[in-house]
Amino acid sequence: MKMKFFRMCSTALVLLLGAVIAHAQGFQNESFAPGAGKPELQYHMLVPEGVTITNKKGEVFKAGQIVMVPGSNVTILESAYVKEHMKDPEFQSSFMNEKQYVGIPEERMRDYAIVSVKVPEGVTVEGFGKTIKGPSSVKLIAKKAEMEAMPDDTPAESWSAMGGWGGWNK
Structure with a gap:
């Protein structure tokens, strides 16, 4: 029994x-569905290979480190939208790791997210011969398995001090 x-x-x-x-x-x-990020969440993602991010506080995040950004600064782009705009030089100039995107087979694209993130004043994103300074936005391709979304409990003044980009476990 x-x-x-x-x-x-x-x-x-x-x-x-x-x-x-x-x-x-x-x-x-x-x-990670296409569209605007959820304001109540913060998104964590690995800094892609070859990319360096410097936030407003002067903290530097290099490839392989985790950065977090508020959901209100994130937009997940549709794969079809990206494909359509890849010929636009302005679009390409803000797509940091576009070469990685071009090399991914179509059937594997569902494993990736193309993320557009606002780059506020005081923040710099560099890599692959490109430098993007805020106010602007940057596009990155990242593996969904290496991204995480969680409730955003970071105070607004902290996001402001970091320029909307912070380190995870710094």
């Missing part, structure tokens, strides 16, 4: 864990 009860409890636990994981995955996928 005890064994039967133990099996039922372990089965229930496995089902509960599966539901929690599936729900969290759905939240993440929903967070």
